[in-house]
Amino acid sequence: MRTLALIRWELVQAARAAAPHVALTLAGLASTGLVAGGVFLLDLWSPFPATVNAVTTVVWTSSSTAPALSSVIGEHRGGVAYFVLLVWFTIIAVIVGPALTAGALVRDRQSGRLDRLLADASRSDAVVLAKLCAGLVPLLLVLAGGSPSLSFAWLVGGLASQEAVAGGLVLLATIVLIVAVALVCSAAATTEVAALVSSYLVLGTILVGPLVGGAALVLAGLRAPASALLAVDPLVALLSAQSRLASGLAGTVLADLLSPRQALAIGKTTAPMWAADVLLYLVVASVLVWLASVIVEPLHPVKTWRLRRSDGEGR
Amino acid sequence: MNAETRRAIELRGVALHQGGRSLLRSIDLTVEEGQACAVVGSNGSGKSALLRIVATLCRPTAGRVRVGGWDALAYPERVRPMIGYVPDEPGLAERLTPMEHLLMVAAQRGLGRADRRAAAESMLDLVDLVEQRQSPVEMLSRGQRRRLAIALALVHDPPIVLLDEPLAEVDEVGRSELISVLVELRAMGKTLLLASQAQSDIAEVADVVVPLVDGSLEPAAVRAATSFTWIEVLGDPIVAVRRLRERPGIDDVRHEGNFITFRGPVAPEQRAEVAEWLVAQGIHLSGLGITGTPAGGDRP
Numbered sequence: 001m002r003t004l005a006l007i008r009w010e011l012v013q014a015a016r017a018a019a020p021h022v023a024l025t026l027a028g029l030a031s032t033g034l035v036a037g038g039v040f041l042l043d044l045w046s047p048f049p050a051t052v053n054a055v056t057t058v059v060w061t062s063s064s065t066a067p068a069l070s071s072v073i074g075e076h077r078g079g080v081a082y083f084v085l086l087v088w089f090t091i092i093a094v095i096v097g098p099a100l101t102a103g104a105l106v107r108d109r110q111s112g113r114l115d116r117l118l119a120d121a122s123r124s125d126a127v128v129l130a131k132l133c134a135g136l137v138p139l140l141l142v143l144a145g146g147s148p149s150l151s152f153a154w155l156v157g158g159l160a161s162q163e164a165v166a167g168g169l170v171l172l173a174t175i176v177l178i179v180a181v182a183l184v185c186s187a188a189a190t191t192e193v194a195a196l197v198s199s200y201l202v203l204g205t206i207l208v209g210p211l212v213g214g215a216a217l218v219l220a221g222l223r224a225p226a227s228a229l230l231a232v233d234p235l236v237a238l239l240s241a242q243s244r245l246a247s248g249l250a251g252t253v254l255a256d257l258l259s260p261r262q263a264l265a266i267g268k269t270t271a272p273m274w275a276a277d278v279l280l281y282l283v284v285a286s287v288l289v290w291l292a293s294v295i296v297e298p299l300h301p302v303k304t305w306r307l308r309r310s311d312g313e314g315r
Numbered sequence: 316m317n318a319e320t321r322r323a324i325e326l327r328g329v330a331l332h333q334g335g336r337s338l339l340r341s342i343d344l345t346v347e348e349g350q351a352c353a354v355v356g357s358n359g360s361g362k363s364a365l366l367r368i369v370a371t372l373c374r375p376t377a378g379r380v381r382v383g384g385w386d387a388l389a390y391p392e393r394v395r396p397m398i399g400y401v402p403d404e405p406g407l408a409e410r411l412t413p414m415e416h417l418l419m420v421a422a423q424r425g426l427g428r429a430d431r432r433a434a435a436e437s438m439l440d441l442v443d444l445v446e447q448r449q450s451p452v453e454m455l456s457r458g459q460r461r462r463l464a465i466a467l468a469l470v471h472d473p474p475i476v477l478l479d480e481p482l483a484e485v486d487e488v489g490r491s492e493l494i495s496v497l498v499e500l501r502a503m504g505k506t507l508l509l510a511s512q513a514q515s516d517i518a519e520v521a522d523v524v525v526p527l528v529d530g531s532l533e534p535a536a537v538r539a540a541t542s543f544t545w546i547e548v549l550g551d552p553i554v555a556v557r558r559l560r561e562r563p564g565i566d567d568v569r570h571e572g573n574f575i576t577f578r579g580p581v582a583p584e585q586r587a588e589v590a591e592w593l594v595a596q597g598i599h600l601s602g603l604g605i606t607g608t609p610a611g612g613d614r615p
Binding site: 002005006008009012013016108111112113114115116118119120121123297298299303304307308 | 367370371372373374386388389390391392395398400402403404405406407408410411415419420422423424425467
């Protein structure tokens with residue numbers, strides 16, 4: 001209940017601080033609804049059939065490998081459009097997320113508000129969770145404002161609803177991870193600039209690091225670890241969520257360069273890699289939020305366990 | 316009446332080093348329940364750091380802190396509900412109203428839905444912000460913001476209130492309004508620990524003034540500001556009054572029946588020493604404590 005009150009407080013503040021921005025986002029959401037209705041109608045009648053293999057065979061004839069790639073792209077153009085748009089959303093989230101969140105705890109510490117929040121809330125994890133929500137909700141609203149663009153994927157051919165949901169879940173988990181990274185940087189940094197720069201560095205490493213590392217491992221002939229490393233990259237996870245597109249691409253020239261793991265076997269159970277990625281991002285985000293709460297609380301039990309042990313009941 | 320009053324705040328050997336500098340050095344300080352103690356010192360003397368340590372918002376490099384009987388460093392979650400902390404910077408949200416601030420803090424402090432509004436209304440009344448209840452904080456004066464910060468610290472009715480520079484940068488009108496709030500807090504029996512740059516600022520409120528110079532307390536300079544020690548004697552009070560008047564370091568001895576007040580040492584150990592000395596003189600005591608009113612005024 002106390003944590004909910006704190007979350008509500010942070011959100012009310014965020015809303016009051018950027019009312020026009022919220023209004024714009026609501027307008028974006030309204031247009032999303034309109035487009036969703038339009039897409040539903042397009043689904044009943046669309047000028048583009050879902051499978052158009054013939055087109056690609058005409059265009060690509062000069063290379064032994066290119067036609068196969070373009071054929072896959074042409075066949076799954078709805079999925080490709082959806083994937084590209086989600087990548088675009090991810091990049092926006094990486095740019096905007098830290099800008100919304102990285103300064104939160106630094107600013108509060110400098111203004112003395114963090115002291116008040118810790119004193120009033122009694123628990124630092126409630127404060128950090130509220131900050132996470134206060135960063136997450138505006139970012140989601142900003143992205144929701146751009147969500148009408150996703151209709152393009154259905155306009156050019158569409159994709160299976162399961163794939164759309166899987167891609168959305170990967171994006172959502174990635175956004176939570178982005179905000180959590182910005183939050184822990186905000187907790188550790190002494191200035192807003194330091195928090196922002198460190199957030200971008202960490203997020204850049206998370207987005208590009210596995211790709212670079214995976215490529216290096218492939219070049220070194222270590223395909224199995226390369227496959228595992230590539231699979232945890234958020235951009236690759238977005239691709240994995242488009243299972244038919246990812247399977248199609250696995251048979252093309254890309255298979256020689258990037259061959260991320262598509263499934264994770266645990267005992268007799270096999271889970272799609274994108275689902276494992278979603279779980280991984282959420283677990284890492286939870287750990288980062290906990291870490292931020294340890295950093296901001298000067299007397300966190302982790303830091304005072306010796307005192308607690310030596311003091312018995314404490315009074 | 317208990318002869319031994321309870322200690323609300325107790326610091327033993329508290330030191331704080333930050334950035335290669337000693338902000339606090341081996342601080343020993345005791346504030347009893349119901350006492351108003353003012354820590355006075357110039358900028359950078361360590362007053363705010365001392366208050367933040369008591370508020371469990373800063374970990375000292377060395378020493379122990381007890382608040383309400385609890386080890387404050389080991390169990391901050393037990394101590395924070397007992398404390399109302401008014402920081403130097405109020406840290407208010409500019410676009411929200413005093414009422415919204417109070418309702419939010421009341422919710423955070425765990426008050427039930429039905430009690431929150433009543434507590435908020437009561438606090439607005441206490442700090443005289445009823446008319447500004449729906450005005451955004453950005454419209455409030457500095458004094459009104461200070462009063463709101465005090466109201467936020469009190470909304471859960473804590474027994475201990477810590478106030479960092481409560482009168483800083485407040486004009487004359489705001490100052491007198493704030494002092495009346497602080498006097499009312501004292502009358503409510505709250506334990507107050509105040510930090511201030513000038514003793515004159517808090518002379519009307521504090522029972523004890525503790526000078527802090529370069530992070531060190533000056534025990535010899537600890538003095539009573541406006542408080543009296545009171546004792547209640549069994550038998551003839553005249554003998555006790557006479558003995559007290561003869562003792563060095565004690566003055567302004569007054570009595571009303573068996574209730575005697577005097578100005579003198581304020582440290583608990585020193586007062587206990589006076590009590591033991593009286594007992595050694597054959598005077599039996601039934602009570603001992605501190606009060607802001609001399610005998611002849613209101614009883615504590």
